[in-house]
Amino acid sequence: MQTNILICGVGGQGIVLTSKLIAATAMAKDMPVMSAETIGMAQKGGSVFSFLRLGDDLHCPMFPEKTADLIIGFEPAEAVRMLPYLKDGGKIVLNTHPIMPVTAALSGTDYTGKEMIAYLQTKVQSLAMLDADAACKALGSPKVLNMIMLGAAIRQNVLPFTVEEIEETMRRTVKPQFVEMNSKALRYE
Amino acid sequence: MHKEFLMGNAAIARGALDAGLNLVCGYPGTPSTEVLETAAKCNDGRIYVEWSVNEKAALELGAGAAYCGARSMVTMKQVGLNVASDPLMSLAYIGVKGGMVILVADDPGPISSQTEQDTRTFAAYSKLPCFDPTSVQEAYDMIADAFAYSEKYHTPVLFRPTTRVCHGYASVTVRDAAERQTNQPGGFVRDPAKWVIFPRLSYQAHMNIEARNVTLAEEFSGYAHNVFTPAADGSRRGIATQGISYTYVQAALAGKPAPALLKIATPFPFPEQLALGFLRSVDEVLCIEELDPVIERELTYLCGKHHLNVNIRGKLTHDVRNAGENTCASAAHDIAAFLGQAQPGADSPDAAQPALPVRPPVLCAGCPHRASFYAVKQAMKGKKAVFCGDIGCYTLGNAMPLDMVDTCLCMGAGVNITQGIGKIEPDTACFAFVGDSTFFASAITGAVNAVYNQANMTLVILDNSTTAMTGHQPHPGTGRTMMGEIVEKISIEAVLHGVGVKTVETVNPLHLEEAIETVKRTAAQDGVKAIIFKSPCAVLIKPDQPAVIDPEKCTNCKHCIRQLGCPGIVVQDGKVTVEQALCTGCGLCAQVCPFHAITAGGVN
Numbered sequence: 001m002q003t004n005i006l007i008c009g010v011g012g013q014g015i016v017l018t019s020k021l022i023a024a025t026a027m028a029k030d031m032p033v034m035s036a037e038t039i040g041m042a043q044k045g046g047s048v049f050s051f052l053r054l055g056d057d058l059h060c061p062m063f064p065e066k067t068a069d070l071i072i073g074f075e076p077a078e079a080v081r082m083l084p085y086l087k088d089g090g091k092i093v094l095n096t097h098p099i100m101p102v103t104a105a106l107s108g109t110d111y112t113g114k115e116m117i118a119y120l121q122t123k124v125q126s127l128a129m130l131d132a133d134a135a136c137k138a139l140g141s142p143k144v145l146n147m148i149m150l151g152a153a154i155r156q157n158v159l160p161f162t163v164e165e166i167e168e169t170m171r172r173t174v175k176p177q178f179v180e181m182n183s184k185a186l187r188y189e
Numbered sequence: 190m191h192k193e194f195l196m197g198n199a200a201i202a203r204g205a206l207d208a209g210l211n212l213v214c215g216y217p218g219t220p221s222t223e224v225l226e227t228a229a230k231c232n233d234g235r236i237y238v239e240w241s242v243n244e245k246a247a248l249e250l251g252a253g254a255a256y257c258g259a260r261s262m263v264t265m266k267q268v269g270l271n272v273a274s275d276p277l278m279s280l281a282y283i284g285v286k287g288g289m290v291i292l293v294a295d296d297p298g299p300i301s302s303q304t305e306q307d308t309r310t311f312a313a314y315s316k317l318p319c320f321d322p323t324s325v326q327e328a329y330d331m332i333a334d335a336f337a338y339s340e341k342y343h344t345p346v347l348f349r350p351t352t353r354v355c356h357g358y359a360s361v362t363v364r365d366a367a368e369r370q371t372n373q374p375g376g377f378v379r380d381p382a383k384w385v386i387f388p389r390l391s392y393q394a395h396m397n398i399e400a401r402n403v404t405l406a407e408e409f410s411g412y413a414h415n416v417f418t419p420a421a422d423g424s425r426r427g428i429a430t431q432g433i434s435y436t437y438v439q440a441a442l443a444g445k446p447a448p449a450l451l452k453i454a455t456p457f458p459f460p461e462q463l464a465l466g467f468l469r470s471v472d473e474v475l476c477i478e479e480l481d482p483v484i485e486r487e488l489t490y491l492c493g494k495h496h497l498n499v500n501i502r503g504k505l506t507h508d509v510r511n512a513g514e515n516t517c518a519s520a521a522h523d524i525a526a527f528l529g530q531a532q533p534g535a536d537s538p539d540a541a542q543p544a545l546p547v548r549p550p551v552l553c554a555g556c557p558h559r560a561s562f563y564a565v566k567q568a569m570k571g572k573k574a575v576f577c578g579d580i581g582c583y584t585l586g587n588a589m590p591l592d593m594v595d596t597c598l599c600m601g602a603g604v605n606i607t608q609g610i611g612k613i614e615p616d617t618a619c620f621a622f623v624g625d626s627t628f629f630a631s632a633i634t635g636a637v638n639a640v641y642n643q644a645n646m647t648l649v650i651l652d653n654s655t656t657a658m659t660g661h662q663p664h665p666g667t668g669r670t671m672m673g674e675i676v677e678k679i680s681i682e683a684v685l686h687g688v689g690v691k692t693v694e695t696v697n698p699l700h701l702e703e704a705i706e707t708v709k710r711t712a713a714q715d716g717v718k719a720i721i722f723k724s725p726c727a728v729l730i731k732p733d734q735p736a737v738i739d740p741e742k743c744t745n746c747k748h749c750i751r752q753l754g755c756p757g758i759v760v761q762d763g764k765v766t767v768e769q770a771l772c773t774g775c776g777l778c779a780q781v782c783p784f785h786a787i788t789a790g791g792v793n
């Protein structure tokens with residue numbers, strides 16, 4: 001049994017950290033895990049992705065197109081960019097808040113993210129959407145975006161973990177004063 | 190033994206530490222950087238760790254340690270090996286006493302490099318043994334072997350993972366602390382006949398190297414990580430592969446009876462006997478490898494040498510693409526074509542898909558380099574000028590709207606390229622931009638050359654007090670070492686004065702007017718003159734309050750956006766808006782706005 005997960009978004013959103021949390025949770029359950037992500041030139045503002053694989057008989061950290069069980073999209077256009085990797089019947093969890101690229105501001109093209117969401121709605125049967133940036137504001141911390149997304153992803157029942165298991169990993173990795181905020185974010189609906 | 194989730198580079202560092210590493214040094218470069226950083230993080234006081242000033246210095250340091258019987262490792266990216274190649278070629282003749290591994294990370298794609306050079310080819314050229322792991326686990330396991338072979342044959346060895354192995358993560362089996370090997374260096378033993386290179390010594394060493402490589406090739410045929418798997422599909426076809434491509438081949442063949450498989454983990458010296466067993470079992474071979482067709486050439490050569498009627502296909506026969514990295518999909522495609530099977534279906538692009546916004550790498554919001562480039566651009570407006578760039582974050586000064594990088598070649602090259610342009614076109618105002626770390630790594634020699642040879646140019650040092658591009662490593666100007674020492678900062682200004690640059694002006698680029706005036710004043714002088722734009726990397730400082738746009742004064746003219754291209758200013762619902770999460774309050778836009786509509790914490 002293998003699970004392929006693709007996490008994508010824009011540099012600075014906490015993509016890599018999300019991937020690490022899932023991996024650490026898998027390790028705690030003695031489950032083999034591999035991952036690969038963009039590093040280097042893609043700093044703040046660039047497209048960032050993380051491939052994550054859980055289960056037995058893993059060969060390479062990357063997986064081919066049409067094999068992702070779940071895409072966790074932190075940004076609408078980035079989810080569309082990675083859509084070819086979603087398998088037939090795969091699920092997407094999407095943050096609907098768009099991030100304007102510098103080039104769009106320069107050339108005056110009006111990217112709003114709405115066209116991306118409309119497109120995803122026509123292509124993906126199982127599309128769970130939330131405005132995770134608005135959720136951050138509601139919770140009062142811009143730093144819990146990834147926990148909100150991860151919580152929403154867990155509720156899709158694709159990841160072989162419970163919220164409690166992710167929470168346990170989180171407790172081991174964040175400072176004590178941030179545990180409560182992150183727990184709330186994981187359960188935000 | 191226990192399991193840990195490790196990045197490939199971390200696994201290499203851990204493997205080296207577990208094999209009794211005494212010293213590690215290198216120069217940062219993607220995708221190699223995390224090897225040394227991990228070693229430093231795990232240093233319990235048993236090893237010496239250093240970011241050297243460049244790869245040549247690092248290699249010489251590692252050699253000195255290995256002369257003493259220490260186990261040393263030197264880390265760099267592939268183009269760094271070019272810098273270190275002078276000591277490397279000679280060290281191959283002199284040899285070592287303790288184990289010495291030269292870790293060179295190759296970058297197929299290339300993803301963040303200037304070239305697609307192949308360190309396996311460099312191994313053959315320098316006649317040094319080379320190890321090429323296929324996975325994170327194998328990288329951990331093989332690094333210990335690399336040290337053992339190095340020590341057994343008294344030669345430095347090359348270890349060359351590629352980006353996908355370096356930056357891939359996996360749950361790997363590693364040794365417990367109690368299982369860690371230790372190595373006590375015996376010390377340097379004086380022996381001029383061994384350690385001093387002379388033509389006569391080199392002749393003898395060359396003879397020995399050639400003989401050793403024959404022995405090593407035989408030994409490598411039995412090496413556990415070189416594997417020949419006979420065909421399971423009853424065919425006389427085979428696939429030869431290496432590195433991360435091996436895992437792509439495995440994935441493509443999973444669940445099906447496979448043709449014969451040859452996995453090469455030691456491309457040099459080539460494991461001839463093992464390869465012959467493979468070749469004798471097949472009529473046709475497909476080579477799937479990244480960068481140079483190293484395996485393909487070796488197999489073609491072996492077929493000629495042993496009169497084998499086997500058809501070797503790959504890059505040389507145009508069955509496999511010559512440039513770029515392989516992927517699961519490309520391997521599946523190439524294998525299907527080779528086996529005469531139906532191609533895995535690839536969807537044609539969906540016409541209904543809305544155009545995706547491009548997100549090219551840009552200078553960060555608040556990056557002082559943006560201000561430096563802008564100041565020079567404004568100062569030289571309307572004048573004939575050339576702007577030679579260099580390697581670092583500031584290569585991104587090439588992007589619109591700054592558009593301030595006319596050339597970029599390799600580390601430190603801009604200084605003498607601009608000198609060369611000036612010698613042919615004396616009426617051009619010649620500029621060279623170089624970062625602080627790059628200055629120490631390889632621009633000082635260039636500056637000496639320019640001063641000595643009466644160049645007419647302006648050397649612009651973009652001093653953000655760190656090696657930003659590779660993740661903020663310390664360098665001689667930062668006053669910190671990888672051993673945690675606080676040391677005297679080496680002053681760029683003093684170095685420039687020392688090599689004869691008379692005019693050296695230091696200015697904060699975020700004080701725009703002053704910066705522009707400094708450039709005008711300095712560039713007007715004759716000879717070599719320097720401007721140090723000093724302002725810390727925006728990622729390392731606590732951001733100021735974000736800029737505030739006064740809606741009464743802002744006319745939405747977008748002058749700020751068109752001039753600066755800062756990701757901190759966007760257009761939202763038709764209005765110029767500050768991206769709160771990104772803006773660092775550097776104040777540059779406030780100084781550019783013609784309507785004084787922007788105020789920012791930093792300057793105003």
